[in-house]
Amino acid sequence: MKCMVKHHIDTSVFLEPQTTEDGRYCRKYIQKVGRNYEGVVSFPVLSEIFASVLKLDDYKELHDTFDTFVHTFRIRKIGFYSPRDIEDIMKRVKELDKRIYPIDREIVACSLEDKADALVTMNKKLVGNKRIEETFRVRIVHPKALF
Numbered sequence: 387m388k389c390m391v392k393h394h395i396d397t398s399v400f401l402e403p404q405t406t407e408d409g410r411y412c413r414k415y416i417q418k419v420g421r422n423y424e425g426v427v428s429f430p431v432l433s434e435i436f437a438s439v440l441k442l443d444d445y446k447e448l449h450d451t452f453d454t455f456v457h458t459f460r461i462r463k464i465g466f467y468s469p470r471d472i473e474d475i476m477k478r479v480k481e482l483d484k485r486i487y488p489i490d491r492e493i494v495a496c497s498l499e500d501k502a503d504a505l506v507t508m509n510k511k512l513v514g515n516k517r518i519e520e521t522f523r524v525r526i527v528h529p530k531a532l533f
Contacts, residue, residue, distance in 0.1 A: 390424040394467070394497035396507035397434040399529060400455070408508055408530070415506065415529035420462040427459070428467045428496035430489055467500045475499060482517045498522050506532070 399416065402409040419425035427435075435455060442448040458464070472495035479491045486494070490509060497505040504525040507513060513528045 390422070391503045392424045392426060392501070393419070394426050394428060394493070394500065394502040394505045395419070395431065395464070396493055396505060396509060396512075397431045397438075398508040399506055400431075400435055400458075401438060402508060408528075411529040411533065412508070415532055416458065416462060418532070419464060425462055425464040426467050426497075426500060426502065427464055428493055428500070429469060430492040430496060432466065434489065467496050469496050469499060472496060472499050478521070479518060482521060483511065483515060485511050487511075494518065494526075498524060 395416075399412045402412045404410065404413050416425075439448060439451050439455070442451060469492065472492065475495040475498050476488075476491045479486060479494050490512060493507075494505060494512065502524065504527055505512065506527055506529055508528055512518070512526045515526055518524070519526055
């Protein structure tokens with residue numbers, strides 16, 4: 387059995403509107419997950435997604451959006467990752483770049499702890515962050531870079 391490259395997928399990839407250029411790249415990327423890449427979503431990403439869905443006021447829109455996420459995760463065989471002991475990794479990420487928000491440090495730390503080959507994100511503070519990439523030997527890429 388062929389072993390796929392493991393990608394941790396950030397919140398931004400799921401929430402970017404499909405009407406934007408970035409959104410179209412996100413959509414194309416998600417379609418490759420499960421076939422070309424092993425996709426994993428960490429619990430911090432799940433919490434951000436769930437919080438954004440809960441903000442929807444319209445009942446039908448809320449349920450349709452939630453169903454879309456469930457369908458996508460199942461069809462693309464996206465796995466989940468619960469952090470175990472990420473405090474030291476988060477501290478090191480903060481030392482390397484203080485501009486990174488705490489939730490983003492958690493997301494980075496989860497991808498590192500889970501030994502992901504890449505973190506796929508649209509976060510401008512993370513994409514191509516050489517200090518983090520070189521220190522932890524991980525790629526942090528925008529979905530567009532995968533085409």
